[in-house]
Amino acid sequence: MRVRLASSDEAAVLAAIHAQCFTEEVWDAAAIADLMATPGTFALMDEDAGGFILVRAAGGESEILTLGVTPAARRRGIAGSLVCRAAEVAAAAGAALMFLEVNATNNAAIALYKGLGFAEVGRRKAYYVAPHGMREDALVLKVAFPLVRV
Ligand SMILES: CC(C)(COP(=O)(O)OP(=O)(O)OC[C@H]1O[C@@H](n2cnc3c(N)ncnc32)[C@H](O)[C@@H]1OP(=O)(O)O)[C@@H](O)C(=O)NCCC(=O)NCCS
Known part of the structure; x- marks a missing residue:
């Protein structure tokens, strides 16, 4: 599968993917286009529009925004390819590391990131509001470049 840079003209496509992935948190096309217009921010998608990643690279660091x-x-390797390619793009922009926040209950995403060498460096208590109204912690994960699949 091929992964490529997405343009802000494709924000509606990215918003449609996002809506299938996150039920509690809706990012519409305008919100995604605004983020993509922020300096250092880029989006990658797979050519079949099965997935996308939004990353900000600034000040020698990069962050996965979504x-x-x-x-x-x-389970076809799309997320892994998106993160690996995003790390290459961020490194080319001067970043030496990548971090992100993930819900501490999101076992699929945590397995993905740990398999790419990310390690837990912090926990934000009660960071997310779950559908049932309970608060859930966020883990802060970080990796230094280059990514190495473990
Ligand atoms: C998490 C998510 C991005 C994974 O996307 P994906 O394209 O299916 O992931 P990949 O196929 O690249 O998986 C790579 C590895 O991650 C792990 N993984 C992915 N999904 C998993 C699951 N449901 N259960 C356990 N491990 C999982 C596995 O180690 C997998 O390798 P394997 O398939 O060889 O076992 C996807 O499930 C998703 O969009 N979830 C909802 C949104 C979300 O949670 N985003 C992340 C927010 S930080």
């Missing part, structure tokens, strides 16, 4: 793969396209 990552999602539609349910029908999961």
Whole structure:
């Protein structure tokens, strides 16, 4: 599968993917286009629009702002390819590391990131509001470049 840079003209496509991945948190096309217009921010998608990643690279660091793969396209390596390619793009922009926040209950995403060498460096208590109204912790994960699949 091929992964490529997405343009802000494709924000509606990215928003449609996002809506299939996150039920509590809706990012519409305008919100995604605004983020993509922020300096240092870029989006990558797979050529079949099964998934996308939004990353900001600034000040020698990079952050995954969001990552999602539609349910029908999961477990085919799309997310892994998106994160690896995003790390290359961020490194080319001067970043030496990448970090992200992930819900501490999101076992699929945590397995993905740990398999790419990310390690837990912090925990934000009660960071997310779950559908049932309970608060859930966020883990802060970080990796130094280059990524090495473990
Ligand atoms: C997490 C998510 C991005 C993974 O996307 P994906 O394209 O299916 O992931 P990949 O196929 O690249 O998986 C790579 C590895 O991650 C791990 N993984 C992925 N999904 C998993 C699951 N449901 N359960 C356990 N491990 C999982 C596995 O180690 C997998 O390798 P394997 O398939 O060889 O076992 C996707 O499930 C998703 O969009 N979820 C909803 C949104 C979300 O949670 N985004 C991340 C927010 S930080």
